[in-house]
Amino acid sequence: MDLGFTAEEEVFREEVRTWLDRHLPAEWRNGGVGGYREDADEAMQRQWQQRLHEGGWLKLSWPRDLGGRGASPVMQAIYQEEMAKAGAPIILGRLGVSLLAPTLLVHGSAWQKEAYVERILGGDLVFCQGFSEPDAGSDLAGLRTRAERRDGHWVLDGQKTWSSGAHYADKSFLLARTDPAADAHKGISFFLVDMHQPGVEVRPIRQMTGGGEFCEIFLSGAVVEDRDLVGEPGAGWKIAMTVFGFERGGLAQAARFERAVAELATLARDRGAGSDPTVRQRVAQAQIEAHVFRLIGLRNLTKAQQGSAPGPEASMTKLYWSEMDKRLQETAVDVQGPYGALAPGSPFAVEDGRWQYGWMWAQAETIYAGSSEIQRNIIAERVLGLPRGR
Numbered sequence: 001m002d003l004g005f006t007a008e009e010e011v012f013r014e015e016v017r018t019w020l021d022r023h024l025p026a027e028w029r030n031g032g033v034g035g036y037r038e039d040a041d042e043a044m045q046r047q048w049q050q051r052l053h054e055g056g057w058l059k060l061s062w063p064r065d066l067g068g069r070g071a072s073p074v075m076q077a078i079y080q081e082e083m084a085k086a087g088a089p090i091i092l093g094r095l096g097v098s099l100l101a102p103t104l105l106v107h108g109s110a111w112q113k114e115a116y117v118e119r120i121l122g123g124d125l126v127f128c129q130g131f132s133e134p135d136a137g138s139d140l141a142g143l144r145t146r147a148e149r150r151d152g153h154w155v156l157d158g159q160k161t162w163s164s165g166a167h168y169a170d171k172s173f174l175l176a177r178t179d180p181a182a183d184a185h186k187g188i189s190f191f192l193v194d195m196h197q198p199g200v201e202v203r204p205i206r207q208m209t210g211g212g213e214f215c216e217i218f219l220s221g222a223v224v225e226d227r228d229l230v231g232e233p234g235a236g237w238k239i240a241m242t243v244f245g246f247e248r249g250g251l252a253q254a255a256r257f258e259r260a261v262a263e264l265a266t267l268a269r270d271r272g273a274g275s276d277p278t279v280r281q282r283v284a285q286a287q288i289e290a291h292v293f294r295l296i297g298l299r300n301l302t303k304a305q306q307g308s309a310p311g312p313e314a315s316m317t318k319l320y321w322s323e324m325d326k327r328l329q330e331t332a333v334d335v336q337g338p339y340g341a342l343a344p345g346s347p348f349a350v351e352d353g354r355w356q357y358g359w360m361w362a363q364a365e366t367i368y369a370g371s372s373e374i375q376r377n378i379i380a381e382r383v384l385g386l387p388r389g390r
């Protein structure tokens, strides 16, 4: 495992820092735990995305012939880490930028690449992800939304749920069943659906954080032209697997957790709990876990740098950080004593209730991008070689 950075990588780190100093205004920094707030300013998130795109950062890992910089996994990690350290906000079109655009480079038609990729990166076209359904989450292949060929185009009927940002999305990348007679995984296709059409209704779901960041999508006769079918009919599952391959964490999260632990220690001191042995042990444990997480990130990075694709170990990383964050947020709420029960925004809440908000948000982290139970199944079967459960 490689624990150091080369001189060239340190020069690159300095370049990122200098750019951030010039382009990321102080008032945009540290907008909530992990940089995530459902009530965040969407115009600012779009503007931030535009700046990143103009700076060439959204194509950092892309090959040079596609206008990218061909950055190594280590350089990408350095970039993400510096963004996290600077408290950079998330971008409005994050799902399109991080998941769909690279997927279109692999599976999209020439027309789709030309029509969409630059507009996705530049923030002119915002996509949401329409995979999950009321009865198809972990068991995604059980999805029931139908797409039928009628009058020269595809007509979609069904319901999607938990679609983040669907209320402001222009389009959705969405899975629908095109061949009900085929095996569950084979009859699925991948569509790009216009969200601003009569056959699409979006209803935000009120969350316990108070936000309405994710939504239900009702499709009743929504129309998709052939040019917006990605790949062949029936290739949707394979394309979805490519999408999941782009869902990863890394050193950026390590930097966020290290900062969160330092802030937790300050909070404990400020609340007069710094000498309580139980609190001290929990904060120390959080520090140890954040450090272990950094080492896991560096190990994964070393493997990526050596050319290995992320395997089932990615499940260990996801399980580790999401469970760790839950513990960290819980400690932060506990050290506040009765104040920990106050809702974010309450005039008496400590630090405007940001830790309570973080605690609530952390409950979602062990669900999205594969729940903890699903990750444990993968680790049991594919890492430890245990027999499949029933």
Ligand SMILES: Cc1cc2nc3c(=O)[nH]c(=O)nc-3n(C[C@H](O)[C@H](O)[C@H](O)COP(=O)(O)OP(=O)(O)OC[C@H]3O[C@@H](n4cnc5c(N)ncnc54)[C@H](O)[C@@H]3O)c2cc1C
Pocket: 128, 129, 130, 131, 132, 133, 134, 135, 136, 137, 138, 139, 161, 162, 163, 164, 165, 214, 364, 365, 367, 368, 369, 370, 371, 372, 373, 374, 377
């Ligand atoms: C914040 C957030 C944002 C999201 N954004 C999107 C989005 O933009 N687009 C989108 O399509 N989806 C999105 N999702 C949905 C997410 O992908 C699903 O919630 C997730 O796949 C789990 O599916 P489910 O909610 O249907 O739960 P279920 O699959 O019904 O699971 C319920 C419980 O049963 C457990 N379980 C299920 N199967 C097994 C098994 N085989 N073995 C052991 N335990 C099992 C699960 O771990 C869980 O505890 C989002 C979710 C969250 C929380």
